[in-house]
Amino acid sequence: MPIVRLVSLFAGVIGAAGCAAQPAAPPVAASPKVSVRVAAAVPAPIAASPSPKPVDPPKPVPPPPPRKDYGPQRPELRAFWVDGFNDGYKTPAQCDALLARVRQLHMNAVFVQMRKRADAYYRSSYEPWADDDASHFDALEYLIEHAHQAGLPRVQIHAWVNACAVGGNKGPRALPKLHPDWISLSDTKEMFDSEVTKIDPGNPAAADWTVRVYTDIVRHYDVDGIHMDFIRYGGADKTVGHWGYNPVSVARYNARYGTTGQPVWSDERWKQWRRDQVTALVRRVYASAVAVRPKVIVSAATICWGKGPExxxxxxxxxxxxxxxxxxxxxxxxxxILDLDCGMTYMNSGRHRDHWRQWNAFLKDHQYGRRAAMGTAIYMNSIPESLWQINETRAPSMSGAHLAGTLLYSYASTTADASAPDGVLQYDPKFYDALGESALYKKDVAIPPMPWKSHPETGVVQGTLLSPDGLAPRDGAVVTLRRAHGGRRQARADGNGFFAVIGVTPGAYYASWEDGGVKTDLGTVHVHAGETLKITPGLPRRPIAGIGKVADGQSVTFVNAVVTNGSARLGDVFYVSDPGSKALVRVDAPGLIPPTVRGDLLAVEGTVSHEGAVPVVKASAVRWLGALRD
Known part of the structure; x- marks a missing residue:
């Protein structure tokens, strides 16, 4: 079980100090034109279906020159991306075929798309089953059971979840229909960015929902990893950079910097704001996941378009x-805040070999003690070109750095072929034969170790800053951890009041937070290696035990209350208790929070009412603080 310590700190104001606004990014050059990754479907490996035209259809070119075979000299990641727009895991038979093919090739992981557009191929606590999963087949549960089966080579299962991309679901519970106020807009108020409709990470409610979706998987499934895709703003061609104008995000920006109106898309501070919103979402997904399961691998499919930086x-x-x-x-x-960076270097080896090599080198030299892998677009390459990319990925950089391995995009589209429909072959036996015969994957190997997971030397400090009046988030407040003998770490609260400091050296820290020029002392906190310390400062906490003696109409606040029976089953009603306690309170919270799930950690504010055997709190505010693992 993970070690998570919950600390509620209620401290007084000790003085005032100026809290500097977040500095603007340094001046940089204008955004270049870039090509855009196709978000639509790719062909199926088993049941044929139409496929899109590749972004960059390969022209007949000579294969790359032969190069030294670097060989399987060390553990490496060997994985497929398996998308949800095609067959591949929609039935038990498809899952069996997938795992059989992977094991036959001595591969060791699959990244399976469990959420493609705010839908689910697993039992989600929040979102509807995918419209092509009428039988409600839980593909994630089935794959985990059979990929981890004793006596067979273990295959890692990473739940691939589209973060911001939510458009395309036509059902009554489609997220854009339920929450149009969450959608990212362009500077001309467009909703569709030429890829797919997306939520805006700068809208706190949208970000909160997205974090819950990821955490829901980690707490209920024994996945090896969670994988973020479309964790970004959108746009294509001339509209790239013009997105992120959700009214709530713009209002937060103006409140932070004392400005008015709509910022210009090219303004450097506005650009940095949008980077900060995406980063805040990644940070919260990471911190929430490792608080539930410290060893789960958090990864992302990251953008590597055009020329690689040098x-x-x-x-x-x-x-x-x-x-x-x-x-x-x-x-x-x-x-x-990533364990594994999966760079999407989707390029043809013949046409853009130099660009591909530049990204290859940049990824290798920017791992910062974590791991990175090369995302290879086999659907854009001939078989010899794909094998060349896999082999080239194994070469060390000029500094001697190695990548963790290769992810192949995709299981549904294995080979570029000008004679095939749309220029792409679906499940192509020749590709599998060539990969098996090339000696690239001639025996089983382990995935590279992640010592910060297996033998952690640092801890995590995270929490939520809320006002005691209405539980309003302290958006932009700065938390500081300061050591007695020098050194400090800082974090800024996001739009939900959440903050996290990753990789904290064990020891005692003097903690404080600052908001609106007012500094508040939190006292001393102790950080331990491999642990998550959760603090919720500034809220007066009342134990749930004994609430039955509180008079009707009296205001109460619960912090880190554990949901025992959620509103996902009971509608707008749920029950909470203190950690380790059997005393219960019923909370009536109509319309205040998305579905609550057993094991949720909440802050609740409301008034007491005695209507039966169990005391009732009529909630005026509810905030999600995290979750416990089932």
Whole structure:
């Protein structure tokens, strides 16, 4: 079981100090034109279905020159992306075929798309079953059971979840229909960005929902990892960089910086704001996941469009991830909020070999003690070209750095072939034969170790800053951890009041937080290696035990109350208790919070009412603080 310590700190104001606004990003060059990854379906490996035209259809070119076979000298990731727009895991037979093919090729992981557009191929506590899963077949449960089967080579199962992409679901519970106020808009108020309708990470309610979706999987399924895709803003061609104008996000930006109106899309501070919103979502997904299961691998499919950068300055000035869709994955790796960076280097080896090599080198040299893998677009390459990319990925960089391995996109589309429909072959036996005969994957190997997971030397401090009056988030407040002998770590609260400091050296820290020029002392906190310390400061906490003696109409606040029976089953009603206690309170919270699930940790504010054997709190505010593992 993970070690998570819950601490509620109620401290007084000790003085005032200026809290500097977040600095604007340094001036950088204008955003370049970039190509855009196709979000539509790719062909199926088993049951044929139409496929889109590749973004960059390969032209007949000579195969790359032969190069030294670097061989399986060390553990490496060997994986397929398995998308949800095609067959591949929709039935037990398809799951069996998938695992058989993977094991036959001595591969060791699959990244299976369990949420493609705010739907689910598993038993979600929040979202509807995918419309092509009428039988409600739980593919995730089945794959985990059979991939981890004793006596067979273990195959890691990573739940691939589209984060911001939510459009395309036509059902009555489609997220854009239920919450149009969550959608990312362009600077001209468009909702569709030429890829797919997306939620805006700068809208706190949308971000909160998304974090719950990821955490729901981690707490209820024994997955090896969770995988973020579309964790970014959108746009295509000239509209790249023009998205992120959700009214709530714009209002938060103006409140932070004392501005009014709509910021210009190219304003450097507005660009940095949008980077910060995406990063805050990644950070919260990571911190929430490892609090529930410390060893779960958190990864993301990251943008590697166009020419690869040859320096950090070029990455910041010209890369689409930094300047176009505001998903600065290099910074996520540096902060330690990704365990595995899966760079989507979707390029044909013949046409864009130099660009591919540049990204290959940049990924290798920007791992910051974590792991990165090369995402290879086998659907855009001939078989010799794909084998060349796999082999080339194994070569060390000039500095001697190695990648963790290769992810192949995709299981549904294995080979580029000009004679095939749309230029792509579906499940192609020749590709599997060639990969097996090439000696690239000639025996089983383990996935590279992640020592920060298996033998952690640092801890995590996270929490939620809320006002005692209405549980309003303290958006933008700064938390500081300061050591007695020097050194400090800081974190800024997001739109939900959440903050996290990753990779904290064990020891005692003096903690404080600052908001609106007012500094509040939190006292001393103790950080331990391999543990998550959760603090919820500034709220007066009342134990649930003994609430039956509180008079009707009296206001109460519960902090880290554990849901014992959620509103997912009971409608707008749920029951809570203190951790380790049997005393219960019924909470009536109509319309205040998305479905609550058994094991949720909540802050609840309301008034007491005695209507039966169990005391009732008529909630005026409810906030989700995290979750316990089932």
């Amino acid at each position: 320096s950090d300055a070029e990455y910041e000035a010209k890369s689409a991830s930094y300047q176009g869709v505001f998903a600065p994955w290099r910074d996520w790796m540096r902060e330690g």
